[in-house]
Amino acid sequence: MLPHTALTALLIALTFGAASPAHAAGNTLTVNVGTTVRPVTHVAAGGLYGVDTGTTPPLDQLYPLHANTFTQPPPGTQQLGNGATHPCCDALGVAGKVTNAGAQQYVRLPDIFKTFPYNWVSWADWESKVATMVKARVSANTTTNIAGYEIWNEPDANWTTSTGGNAGTYDAAWTRTYKDIRAIDTTTPIVGPGESAYNHAWMLDFMTNAKNTGTLPAVAVWHELQDQSYQNVQAHVNDFRAIETSLGLAHIPVSINEYASTGQVDQPSVAVHYMAAFERAGVHDAERAYWYEAGTLNGLLYNNQPTASYWAYKWYGDQSGNIVQTVPQSWLDGVASYDASRKQVNVVFGGDSGSNTVRVTGLGVLGSQVKVTLSRTENTGRHTNEAAPVTVSTATYTVASDGSISVPVSGMDAVKAYQLLITPTSGVPSWQQTYEAENATVVNANRFTSTSASGGGYVGQIDNNTDMRTDSFVDFLVNVPTAKTYTMAIKYANATGATATQGLAYNGGAWSTVTYPATSSGWGHPTGQASVSVNLKAGYNMIRLAKGSPGFSGGTGYAELDSITLS
Template identity: 35%
Template sequence: MAGTLPAAGPAAAADPQRVTVDLAASEGPVMHGANGTLYGLSDDGVPSDAALAPLKITSISQKPEGGAQHPNGDALTVSKSFFRNGGGEINVMMQDIYAKWPYEDLGIDDYLPKVDKIVKEVAADPNSDRFVYIPFNEPDQIWYNLGTSDPAQYAANRDRFLKDWKTVYQRIRAIDPDARIAGPNESGYHTRLLTDFLTFAKRENVLPQIMTWHELDSSSLRNFQGNYDNYRSIEKNLGISPLKINIDEYANRRDLSVPGQLVQWVSMFERNKVYANQAYWDGAGNLDGNVVRSNIPNGGWWFFRWYAGMTGKTVKVTPPQADTVDTLQGLASLDTARRQAQVLVGGAAGDSDIVVRNVSRSVFGRTVTATVAESAWSGYEGQHATPRVLARTKVQVAADGSVTVPLRGMRKMSAYRVVLTPAGAGSPSAATVPWSASYEAEDAAITGGQVYTQGTVSNANGYAASGTKDVGSLNQPSSKLDFTVTVPAAGTYDLTILYGNQAGTPATQKLSVDGGDPVTVTYPSTENWTYRAKKDVTVQLPAGTHVLTLAKGDAEVTLDRIDLTAAAGAPSASYEATLADISGKPSYDYSSSAGTGTGTLVLRSGDKAVFDVYAPRDGYYTVVPRASAALRLELHGEKVTAAPGKALRLYLVAGNNRLAVTAGHAGVHSLDVSGAGSTVGTLSYEGGAATLAGGARLVDSAHASAGSSIGWLGNSPTSTAEFTVDAPKAGRYLLVVHYAHNERRDNGHSYNTDIMSRTADITVGTAAPREVTFKNTWSWDDYWTLGVPVDLKEGPNKVTFGNASAWAPNLDRIELGRVIG
């Protein structure tokens, strides 16, 4: 674990790298333009509202309604959840109406009727002004071969493309006169084509309203600034006013989900105030690798949550090396109204100093509180708890107006956030960082396995791996890894295993300590061997050196890294009110630095703060508001009055939970949340307790909690599963559905995994049915959970699942817990 403030003790072997932040050099308002996604949404509800809303996503790219390129991700369908959660605009990838990749070239006469249909449907939508038409995708490679080096062939191909561009552009405008159109949407940046395209488009009055191209190579981290500057010079030379830019596909597989990689991309896009959408390399609906299942954050999600939390104006950041691949980079913001400066950095291992210059005394005073937190890489499918605060320290502003925040022992795949706020009276609580150590799989003693290299610059579209290596082919009866570890004290340790499982069902390994009796570790399925997830277990270890063995169980599992962390009791986190999402006009009071040390958010009538609270599993947690007066909390549609300092027992779903706080007049310091998800007081019903009709029946399942689940549910109005639940009190409950399904539709795409979601109509009592979407669980034997708020009356309640027109997921069991326990 990285250690930070204060910088004390012997000097490091090498001088720390330096990132300089100049708070006096404004770059303009924070735009949040680089948080977009391509096929990041697959259905209404995938990802969840609680995963979407905090990120303040400015643009997404999706296929037209009914497009054949992928089985889901239709623009009009996902627009409901996107706009509901504060989303910006939707790019409609019009050629994704076609089924093949690259798109089958049937000629412009085949394409034009499809264009007409798409535009008519979008134009009829109530939010039509929030859609952008992208008529062509990567025309330099697809249909037109504009990348040819032969000048004569290029000229012929170019002229055909420009003619078709004009035809389609005018066709769109004829149907939707106010349409916003983007292009040319090349696979990379090409000066020759853009010069010709803009010259033609200006002359023929068919200029796009948004300029788009793709940056899909590691070299983009070096070349983008030059590409951007060159493009703006072309515009200027042609007398074209600067167009809005959307780099509507960026980054490689090795970048997605990796905070230390993402910060490098986001910093350069935000600095230049362009919009940008992460590329779609895998399964739809997970925000391009940043959401686990539908609602669980990983390290990438937390990085984008930090990015969304930046307010005010961005300011100049000078990294050790500008425009260089895989180096320490950063972005920073200053909000003088909130009296906050935020810095996000990452991309390099080792030590660095964050030097913040021009720290205004009129804004911050003579001392500041510096709070440092880490968002680590947890894999594409690996959960990440609330980022740990590594340091919280009062720092004197130097005579030259600077503050230096040392970061020591940085991890290359992590991102770090530094927050500066005025320091008031008292001392902030010191951060508690438990002992932790990491051990790479490739460094273990390997029997019956093979080391593979993953996610390097030369193999940028390979999946990320810790240390760029993992150990696979652990498929022999003797296959095992022996990790030699050393712990400082006897006690309980949390063991985190980064793994991949493509067995098509939960797979096991045998874990033993120093050759003792093995215990079984079960790994849920992942997309493939290198699509990294996390498994958390605990081990008891005496002080000293030990050998932890992970040996083959019933199937092959790929191993990447293990982490050992001294267990610190039940999980807990303190969520600072001054960093919460706000509406209204609350004020910020930094007169006290005590406790979490970032001051107090003062709420008055009409103000609201929303906290993003992580839960490791579904269940009850203790929530304590630190405030000066009573607050009103809202969770899952239920409201409760909270006395200051008084504990509440609240039901949280696995992953992210949005807790809204209002008050008549109260200073809110933090929400303190602890617990591991107690199920005491919840109701639980196995699938076998349901009354089944219309062909729905129990099917054997070794990984279901009672050995069977409800299958063949739906696809008929009469096929239902009805549970009778006995509520001890009337009120709002969380209905947690344990389900599995692995429906897929192979569209023949060369690299996307076309997983499908399923829906079920859930009816509670006499209420109207509610359609709920269940994401694919990677196999029929992996059971995930989905929480649905429902209202129950005291006593018996009928809860019915069905789907009249399609198959519903298989149901293992249901649990119910009152929101206010």
């Protein structure tokens, strides 16, 4: 939930419960490698107040998670959550770190207040605060990756309490504040409503008012905070989609910007349940709840070192290519990916105890034999570090004539998380060389599917170079084995009939220009290839290809991006 006092946290813990049952054994998780769900974007990798300034957390611990989105307090925040003695995590203060990690962030405006429920004063005070916060963002002319303003947090539960019933209805407040923001900033998205728990009638009223007043959110936001709320995600998304359809509205992205209860947020297998639920439901982004210490990636780090849950998110962060279909049984569930360029299937799973099975189909693409490495986390909670996951076994499996293998997993713990990493027995690249644009951080552009694109997807509509709020670019977080000069081959499409250009910068360095000659195969058919040299450090590097970006005068023409390959 939003940062709150320790007493509120205790009350919620008592209400929602704390422990998962020890589930029955003998179940099978089925992974269908040949059935693509969506591109890998690490939907569940993010948090509320997950990032602070300085080394809390260190970038080296952030990089492997491939974080998607954070929700952070506004510039000038006074919020003292969970017994904190000083405010933290100002969105503009942490913006550089968030961007360097390849993530985006929402700015939660009501966290300008010191307490929760919020210590509302008056409309004049609130509108003055909104103007100051929005102007601060507009003035931050080198700050990118601000994905939107969140007008209020949990209005269904605290609007009346916070305002003493003297500020009118929340629907009217949303409309008024929305227009206040737009009077200053006409472009940054506005997201909401931020329900504490999804409710059909409340959401229908909100969306109806937003439609009638011309104040529709760019992203729909609500929380999933009860024990095992992951069971409700699909139904809630389906219900919201039905509301949009009933109102004649286009479907907008969905953000679950707080998830997991106090008792379950630090259980590795529960994190896996949420990952699987969000991927299946088509959620755009999801952020772990802030129940305890800020700046710890929401409990994934203790003293800036990994806890057990960190490794579940690290495995999830290692996924690339496409999310593929998983079919759970009972409480055994997981999320899986297949990367054709890496020749790798990565299954992160958990939820049951005893002896269970993971059956993987569609493995003919990896050959007749595969290497299978099984690993697991411990269940150490929030205040115990786990230096590395445990390698349980490594074995060679013969792929059956139907393209499947069945891997028995004995002695499972219902709270721990597990990983199966499946590769061919030979011919596996020693490091990831090809990075798909659709897996990267896409800002003010869009992902598309195409059978002629590598991995089945590409990024198009990289069109804007107006200012830092609307600039279009793609950020590739790459990991290389040694520091040296690499050749970077860029696959692209340019159907303008004339040469196009984009800016190239990496690790915050100087800008250069990439030239894309026209291609003849049309949009969505990336047959062009441009090659440039990049000087990269060992480990993680951030590479930006941009139509527009701070410090870059802007590209010319238009080009779509398919992938980059380092060699």
